[in-house]
Amino acid sequence: MTISIGNDHAGTDYKFAIVEFLKSKGITVINHGTNDDNSVDYADFVHPVAHDVENGTSTYGILICGSANGVAMTANKHQKIRAGLCWNKEIVELIRGHNNANVLCIPARFTAIPQAIQMVETFLNTEFEGGRHKKRIDKIPLSC
Template identity: 70%
Template sequence: MTISIGNDHAGPDYKFEIIKHLEAKGYTVNNYGTDSTDSVDYPDFVHPVAKDVNDAKVDFGILICGSANGVAMTANKYQNVRAGICWMNEITELTRQHNNANIICIPARYTSIPQALKMVDTFLNTEFEGGRHKNRIDKIPLSC
């Protein structure tokens, strides 16, 4: 499985731990995030991840910023992206089961690194339920 990850200045520590965790499981990780806590513009790190997911170059994406709102808003501009903000494991599971999210957005200022690692595992291991949920997600992209 191949995963792209990106982060702004709120998330380097999270990113490093997540990459280490995923690589230990045998995943390939494309790192587009900053390694510094110096202030940066999060869209610069979101676009490469969202483009990889949108173009099916990777299986999933992971985005990290302070609240996860900015990265989710940016990623969701892409036609084939469904980026969900996850701050607890139950939300993460539902984001995959009901919304078939393909990018998890983690709020570094509101979760711990152990929580983030658990959410990443849940995200990658939870299947989309389909059924009535498929009809709903098919209506998300604009067709103009």
């Protein structure tokens, strides 16, 4: 499994902790995020992650910024991306199980690092339920 990760300056510490966690599980990580806390534009890091997921270079994407709203909005502009903003593991279970999300968006200013790692673990271990949820996912157009 390969995960692409992107972050802005608000998510750097989170990114490092998540990357360490993923690597401890034997998961390959592609880092598209910034590595320091100097102000950057989140979109510059979102697009490469979304492209990796769209073209199959990565199985999933993880995006981190202050509120996670900006990264989620940007990622969801891409075809084949279903990015979900989560602040606890219960929401993560829903975006994977019901919405078949392929990108997890984490709000660094509203979660703690251990909580973010728990969300990543939940994201990776939750399967899409299919059934009635697949019918709904199929109604999301690739373009309008």
